[in-house]
Amino acid sequence: MGLDRTDEELLAAYRHGDAGAFELLLRRHRSPLFTFLVRMLGDKERAEDLAQETFLRIVKGAQAWEQRARFQTWLFTIARNLCVDAARRDRFRRTDSLDTQGPDDEPALIDSVQGHEIDPERGAQSVRLRPILQKALLGLPAEQREVFILREQTGISFKEIAEVLAVNENTVKSRMRYAIEGLRKALSAAGVDADTAADDPVPGVRLGRA
């Protein structure tokens, strides 16, 4: 039930009072959205807060929503803007904690990555890589990181990412190239050869919903 309905159909049904339709929407999008926020923030707790806030805003805005864009675009636009706000707040906070923490200290990130349940089927290299990958991601400028994660993990097209970020598509792709270059360098710096890593593809990877 509802599996064959598009996001937009579900949202329309919800707007007509079908709360079950919203539940389907939530089920469909909550993990990808939460994952996006975890990658962006490197902190599961904050990611959960923002994910919840995102959906609450969807609830609140559903009646006013006009179908100009896809639901998914709207969803990630909200989430991304919440990330920007959170980062802005962090900048103020960080000035206080720099002395004690150090700029490279990302304990929450590493924890969240290592704490993830590890599938024994996956190669040891993948396990070893994950903290490095997260750290590399967080080392990117936010505007490159969001483009890379949106495209790579959520499967949103460059054109829609441009909508999410309110920039043009060429800008998005330009940031994407920078992101890829930056990530490659980060991997090299960490002693990981991207080509070697490529030889050990992770099985069972679920691609983001297009």
Place this chain on the structure above:
Amino acid sequence: MTHTESQDLLLDLAYGELPAHVAAEVSQHLEGCADCQAEQAQLSGVRSAFAPIHELEEPSNGFDDRILAAARAEAMLEHDGNIGQVIEGAGSIAPLGLAAASVDAHAAPAPARRKPKWMMRAVLSGSAAAAAALALVVGISRPTHLAQPPSEEYAIRVQPQAPAAPMAGVAPGSAEGALDRKAAQAPAPTVQAPPAAELHDVEPHNAAPPATVAQLSKGQVPSRRAAEPKKKKASEPAVDQGSGGDVPTQRELALAGKPAAKQPTDNFVAGYAPPPPPAAEKEAPAQLDAQNVIVTGSNIRRRDAKDEAASGAAASAPSATAEFDDSSKAPDAEQQQGIPEASLPPARAASSVARAAKAAVPPSEDPIDLEHRAETARHDGNYALAAGLYREAASSHHYNSKAAAWDLAHAVECLAASGSFDEARNVRDQLQRVFPTEITAFAAARRALREVDVSPSK
């Protein structure tokens, strides 16, 4: 296809965003171009390395609850306009409103514009009982007592459709009475008797208010609009019968500024409330947790009320205090007797008011108890009375902003049902301002008001 064109499209190719014929062209160029091959290899290398980021993370177990509760509340409100059962489902009160709602469905003809059935019920519920309820609510609602505006532009009008008579004798000094109404209970028993009689005497005058409600609910709103073009000006004279309430309102506003400055915005309870301890500030995610917090809060609250009584006795203004005391105790007495207020003949209602006044026992400040009484009043169709009780309950929820916010949402609902649109709007705005994070409660309140208030101003 040139090298540059192809190179620009490598990303699109990698992510499968090219139409087939363009993809074929780029691939063809790629075969013979070492630069593009190198770039593509780098791209796919990085993508493969970062494949683990596809693994989906799952939020914790309770993640959906709050969202779905909000979604259901919105959906139901939007759909059938019967906020009562919705609030009870999502708020702090056990769901009891369904029966009343279903009865109501048969009680009223379907209006042209969809309106909650219970609103019609308020209109139909008999003029004598309705008059008594309206008379009582004049004292009960004491809106500015709760309002504590953080900004000065906040203007409040007391019960536009409420009869002026009980308030008419109130001196401007009544503001102190509102703030210190607890304080005056013990020392002023003799003053409390007359207003009860006054209430009784006033009954005949009150034939008008229900009629006003009826008019409004039947959509004769243009006249009302003409009567009150702008709600911000508390001093505006042309407000149905309720202009008597304006004078104390302004006074109260002026006074309210002082205690409000001391309060954290989160704690909207009137000036006598202590700031909540930090531990209780975090909103309880589950309703059961919230209940625990409430109990703690109410215990502390009683203590404070007593302190108030000791310290603030001298400051009270007799006449207004008596009004507030009487009316806030009336429901107490009725509930104890197990008699729904609406079923009492006016004279008896008034006498129970007097009895309650003589008892001079501090009224229950337990928000749960207040909520139950409010709920009963609401199910009996005493929306104005219910609104007052809900607001009192809200002010007693010192440490539970969610429950308080939902109480205010109920108050908005009930005020709207009783035709007090201005006041409903005020409470709605207060809810948003004081509890900015309680968006679901606010949405519920907004919907409740929108369903019944057809005036153009928001």
